[in-house]
Amino acid sequence: MKVTFLGTGTSQGIPVIGSTHPVCLSDNPKDKRLRVSVMITHNDNVYVIDCGPDFRAQMLNQNATKLDAILFTHEHADHTAGLDDIRPFFFKQGDIPIYAHQRVLKSLKRRFDYIFETENKYPGAPSVAQNIITNTSFFIADFKVTPINGMHNNLQVFGFRMEDFAYLTDMKTVADEEIEKLKNLDVLVINALREKEHISHFNLEEALAFIEKVKPKKAYLTHISHWLGFHEEVQQKLPENVYLAYDGLTINL
Numbered sequence: 001m002k003v004t005f006l007g008t009g010t011s012q013g014i015p016v017i018g019s020t021h022p023v024c025l026s027d028n029p030k031d032k033r034l035r036v037s038v039m040i041t042h043n044d045n046v047y048v049i050d051c052g053p054d055f056r057a058q059m060l061n062q063n064a065t066k067l068d069a070i071l072f073t074h075e076h077a078d079h080t081a082g083l084d085d086i087r088p089f090f091f092k093q094g095d096i097p098i099y100a101h102q103r104v105l106k107s108l109k110r111r112f113d114y115i116f117e118t119e120n121k122y123p124g125a126p127s128v129a130q131n132i133i134t135n136t137s138f139f140i141a142d143f144k145v146t147p148i149n150g151m152h153n154n155l156q157v158f159g160f161r162m163e164d165f166a167y168l169t170d171m172k173t174v175a176d177e178e179i180e181k182l183k184n185l186d187v188l189v190i191n192a193l194r195e196k197e198h199i200s201h202f203n204l205e206e207a208l209a210f211i212e213k214v215k216p217k218k219a220y221l222t223h224i225s226h227w228l229g230f231h232e233e234v235q236q237k238l239p240e241n242v243y244l245a246y247d248g249l250t251i252n253l
């Protein structure tokens with residue numbers, strides 16, 4: 001199994017449009033962060049978690065030629081707004097399987113009504129195969145996926161465990177029974193927005209406390225704001241086996 005970080009930035013991406021913040025002006029490619037998403041390759045199958053507004057650029061960056069499924073964490077635009085750009089995959093492969101909470105599917109149907117249209121559908125519009133997920137493990141082909149339930153302020157969000165890898169983003173609280181599902185991980189990915197507290201995202205301190213509880217072999221931080229600081233400086237301050245993710249980083253598991 002291979003995991004590639006397609007984007008590691010918070011909702012506006014880094015640089016933020018029009019910002020003169022030093023991190024937004026940084027020349028280091030690791031300080032440039034597209035909206036959060038990961039690509040998971042398993043037995044030649046390619047999955048992505050979330051499909052934000054940078055999806056097209058992310059697929060081009062990876063020279064992606066196929067897409068076997070999209071798993072959605074939640075409905076926020078930075079995780080869903082790129083859905084229209086599945087078109088090249090749809091033209092080659094047919095309906096693209098998507099996996100999401102019923103509420104997230106409802107939200108996608110409202111915003112991408114033409115994708116879900118069944119009568120007089122525009123021929124150029126893509127189609128998806130809908131799979132409703134609940135908080136129980138499911139299989140995509142022979143690949144077991146275990147949802148991890150969390151809260152993003154008042155909004156329910158799913159993280160996902162696959163084998164000894166788990167990807168959690170946009171979390172602010174995770175119940176102890178959900179943390180139980182994260183035992184014996186090789187790699188945990190968790191959101192860390194900035195140092196200052198935030199109503200719906202872990203800040204750095206909360207993310208590090210969460211890592212302490214879960215005790216994975218390695219942890220990577222994602223959904224990062226420019227307010228967290230320069231990649232190289234933040235990395236220096238992190239505990240052993242905790243890393244700031246960056247766009248394009250690949251992990252082999």
Ligand SMILES: [Zn+2]
Pocket residue numbers: 010011076078079170223
């Ligand atoms: Zn987000």
Ligand SMILES: [Zn+2]
Pocket residue numbers: 074076152170
């Ligand atoms: Zn969100």
